[in-house]
Amino acid sequence: xxxxxxxxxxxxxxxxxxxxVKHALNSLGFDEVGNVxxxxxxxxDIAGDDKEKIKADTQKMCEELLxxxxxxxxxxxx
Amino acid sequence: xxxxxxxxxxxxxxxxxxxxVKHALNSLGFDEVGNVxxxxxxxxDIAGDDKEKIKADTQKMCEELLxxxxxxxxxxxx
Numbered sequence: 794x795x796x797x798x799x800x801x802x803x804x805x806x807x808x809x810x811x812x813x814v815k816h817a818l819n820s821l822g823f824d825e826v827g828n829v830x831x832x833x834x835x836x837x838d839i840a841g842d843d844k845e846k847i848k849a850d851t852q853k854m855c856e857e858l859l860x861x862x863x864x865x866x867x868x869x870x871x
Numbered sequence: 872x873x874x875x876x877x878x879x880x881x882x883x884x885x886x887x888x889x890x891x892v893k894h895a896l897n898s899l900g901f902d903e904v905g906n907v908x909x910x911x912x913x914x915x916d917i918a919g920d921d922k923e924k925i926k927a928d929t930q931k932m933c934e935e936l937l938x939x940x941x942x943x944x945x946x947x948x949x
Contacts, residue, residue, distance in 0.1 A: 831911060
C-alpha cells in the first residue's frame with residue numbers, strides 16, 4: 794500500500810528556506826508571491842492492506858523518525 | 872490564494888535519502904516498509920484570485936526555480 798506523509802514546520806517556526814525561496818521568486822519578477830513554507834513529502838510502500846494497522850504503524854514511524862515533534866507537524870494520507 | 876507544489880524525483884532517479892530512511896525504518900523494526908521516496912512540498916501564498924493566471928505563473932516558477940526539470944517532476948494543487 795502506498796502511504797504519503799507530509800511533514801511541515803509548525804506555524805510560528807521560522808522557515809529560512811521558505812524565506813530564501815520567496816526572495817528568489819520575487820527577484821525573478823513573481824511579485825505576487827507572499828509567504829512560502831517548505832516541507833517534506835515522504836512516499837512509503839508498505840506491505841499489507843490493513844489500513845488501521847498501517848496508519849497506526851505510520852504514526853509511530855513519524856513519531857520515532859520521520860518528523861521532529863518539537864518543530865514539525867505531520868499528516869498521513871493512505 | 873494558497874498553492875501547493877509537490878516536487879519529487881522522477882521514476883528511475885536514485886533516491887539516496889529515501890534509501891537511508893528505508894534502512895532506518897527497517898532497523899527500527901518496521902520491516903513492512905519497502906520503497907521510500909522523499910520529495911518537497913512547497914506551500915505558497917499568492918496574491919490574486921484568477922486561478923488560470925496563478926496556475927500559469929506557478930508553472931513558470933516551477934520551471935525557473937522550484938523544480939529541476941532534468942530529474943524532478945512537479946504537481947500544482949490550487
